Amino acid sequence: MTQQQLLIKTLNQLRNTTTKDMADILVSLRSLMSSYNPPLHALIVPSEDYHQSEYVSARDKRREFVSGFTGSAGLALITMNDALLWTDGRYFLQALQELKGEWKLMRIGEDPPLEVWMADNLPHDAAIGVDSWCVSIEAAQRWERAFAKKQQKLVQTSANLVDEVWKNRPPAEINPVVLHPIEFTGQSVADKLKDLREKLVHEKARGIIITALDEVAWLYNIRGSDISYSPVVQAFAIVTTNSAFLYVDNKKVSSEVYSSLKESGIELRDYSAVSGDVVLLVSDQLKSSLTDVQGNGAKEAEGKIDLIWADPRSCCYALYSKLKSDKVFMQQSPLALAKALKNPVELDGLKKAHIRDGAAVVQYFAWLDKQMQEIYGASGYFLEAEGGNKKKNSESMKLTEVTASDKLESFRASKEHFRGLSFPTISSVGPNAAIIHYSPEAETCAELDPDSIYLCDSGGQYLDGTTDITRTVHFGKPSVHEKACYTAVLKGHIALGNARFPNGTNGNTLDILARMPLWKYGLDYRHGTGHGVGSYLNVHEGPHLISFRPQAQLVPIQASMTATDEPGYYEDGKFGIRLENVLIVKEADTKFNFGDKGYLAFEHITWAPYQTKMIDLSLLTTEEIDWLNSYHSRCRDILTPYLDEYELAWLKKATEAV
Known part of the structure; x- marks a missing residue:
């Protein structure tokens, strides 16, 4: 079966959802919204996964599951009376064909943006829920500013409500992490870490949270197959001035990959450990257990180095919420440009x-x-x-x-x-x-x-x-x-x-x-x-x-x-x-x-x-x-x-x- 045929099979499973099925999904979600504490007036369902990826794995296609719209870009909003889908001009025709039942298309650039629509159509003091792992710092803060004008509140739900009603949600795949050799990368992990740490010291940051999957893969010279068409690994990374961590499902890592990463001064931690380690990072207690961390390449400059670097467009709001806002250096990840400038x-x-x-x-x-x-x-x-x-x-x-x-x-x-x-x-x-x-x-x-x-x-x-x-x-x-x-x-x-x-x-x-x-x-x-x-x-x-x-x-x-x-x-x-x-x-x-x-x-x-x-x-x-x-x-x-x-x-x- 070709890669294209595998995609079509997956899409057909989602597209075979009937109008009645879509209505039942909305009924179930609205029931959860009503019973939530506090009760939610609206639920935002983004397209993105925990890494703000453009293309996501089958189990992360939550917006697709609730709306039936299969395009890569879009944002769903569910209230007690409305079901709205925002997308851009690439997908207007596709969305009109795929949206069923009460779903209504909102054209980005032509219709009011999500935050404007909610301010105009939801009551004062409305509670608007979202899974903060699936939304960026930038988007969440933009919504919060807009909601504050009418005393509306963005609520970070304790669990993803879509997952609770998605009975046949695809399981997580266990795909191997693969080393990408220097004959193709042109630069070693040690050199990349040295360059990154120099940028951290320059900005007086003691660490950086890396959430974009292609940045993690590029920095550590690894590739994978966790997301169709994108050779990336579902993983987080944290790099400090003297340590480096990779947060990934250990079952994906062979002994060869483990040894190679360790030689480069990278410590493996479980994927779910990133949440707790961010808290340790805040208190400067995140330490590597490796006795000889290689590739340091940076010495603390004069003055206190205590900021945590987070990219507001790619770092999820859930991790940001664990940081002290006055200690966060919010700027585009230095890896974005470094990766774009090809050697x-x-x-x-x-x-x-x-x-x-x-x-x-x-x-x-x-x-x-x-x-x-x-x-x-x-x-x-x-x-x-x-x-x-x-x-x-x-x-x-x-x-x-x-x-x-x-x-x-x-x-x-x-x-x-x-x-x-x-x-x-x-x-x-x-x-x-x-x-x-x-x-x-x-x-x-x-x-x-x-x-x-x-x-x-x-x-x-x-x-x-x-x-x-x-x-x-x-x-x-x-x-x-x-x-x-x-x-x-x-x-x-x-x-x-x-x-x-x-x-x-x-x-x-x-x-x-x-x-x-x-x-x-x-x-x-x-x-x-x-x-x-x-x-x-x-x-x-x-x-x-x-x-x-x-x-x-x-x-x-x-x-x-x-x-x-x-x-x-x-x-x-x-x-x-x-x-x-x-x-x-x-x-x-x-x-x-x-x-x-x-x-x-x-x-x-x-x-x-x-x-x-x-x-x-x-x-x-x-x-x-x-x-x-x-x-x-x-x-x-x-x-x-x-x-x-x-x-x-x-x-x-x-x-x-x-």
Whole structure:
């Protein structure tokens, strides 16, 4: 069974919940809310787990369980009379399809935010419950400030109320912790701990609580499979100026891993012990039992070092509540930026992984082109002829969004260092492509249609890097409007990828470059334009973003970061278009250097052709055509060694100069 099929099986189990089941869940939760002391007027059910993860394990999909909405981002609110689900523009269409019964969609950016809605609709002195392990410090404090205006109160429930009504909640999986060798990480644990401790001393902090799973994995050079598509371990970490701890289920740790961690000065503790150890950390009583802690690398500076560092966006409110607020240094984790700034070994690995991944994508589209012609009589990937024959050549042959994506996974699986997909493949035809984070199901997915646009957003996890690529194609005759929209998206994609900009520029500023060709026609898209990509870690990696959202202003784009370049355009009920490459930020060689700031540029590391028959060449400038031809030429040169005779012939045809 493929990774995609396993996901579909899990989603089907959740989606098979009937409207009556959903109503019964709400009845049960409201009963618990009424009997709680004090009685709760509302219950917040976040999407996140104890680590504020974007993607969570099956047993942590609480918001999904109560609402039926399966998207990765969302927030549920249950009152005695209402059931509301907030999500962003990526998921509006999906949420409308999945929400059942009394659940109502609240559109982030269009409808009032959760805290505003509660202030306006709940009584004074209302008690609003939440599992404080599943909400960040930042979110909880924002809600508390809003609630205080009407004397409303955020109540930290003693247990998660959803867990109490979730009778068939999936059990915790016991997956092994795996050491990630230095040939892929490029930096030892000792060196990472030394750098971290220097930052602690600089900020007069004696310790830091690390809760983000990818930060724990990166710092200790470990990987796992506790969460689908993200090679992380469900674990906490605490690092002090002379100690380091890993909080994880001991059954996941082999003797080899244990010995390696101990040699690096890391002491293992049970996952549940983090709560008590945070209390010890506050009183400066948290001590390592290791007699010789390695990798210290930091001496206490002059003055008292007594702060505890906690990232307000990733540290859960439950742990923060055990700290003395005046002793907490609340700032983004120093590991977020350190992890985003890839070292030379990581950059080299990412480039190699993307070459192998590009070969898999080319093999897939060459195979898909042949299938579309043989099964549907389609005109093919290259020919802009009338649409394919609607009557299949054989009724026994069927090509669906799921069977196609399974084939793509098989091509990736044949490549060196492949360890799985980096997210569920978005294999979408026609109207489904307008659902930005569409997830096809075997029982209900669409059959490929030669007269409709096909959008495929996919990626792989390799030991030396994580990949993410989107291509949009048409196997028949695209309409004039579809070509104009595709070309506008491509122009924005090229504009961002070719940008040169001074050091200090943030992703909020760069975002406009990808949108301007669409804005010219009054078009736009509801998602960000770019995100960082991990080094065999999360496919969505901060702390930087290229986005219209305010948080993209917080961290400037810096050399050796990765970023995706993925503008799009979507027409509800008709089609969707998105083009995506992964870029590496590098220093730019400019004629001048105004302000002595230094300038930056992007380097494309994704290799797969764009479909030229979807491009209205009359809308491209000479410079854009030159870039397209140059990129396609590089695709041929780079991917040729990985392809067979048929695939190479297909690639040469797909990359002919225009």
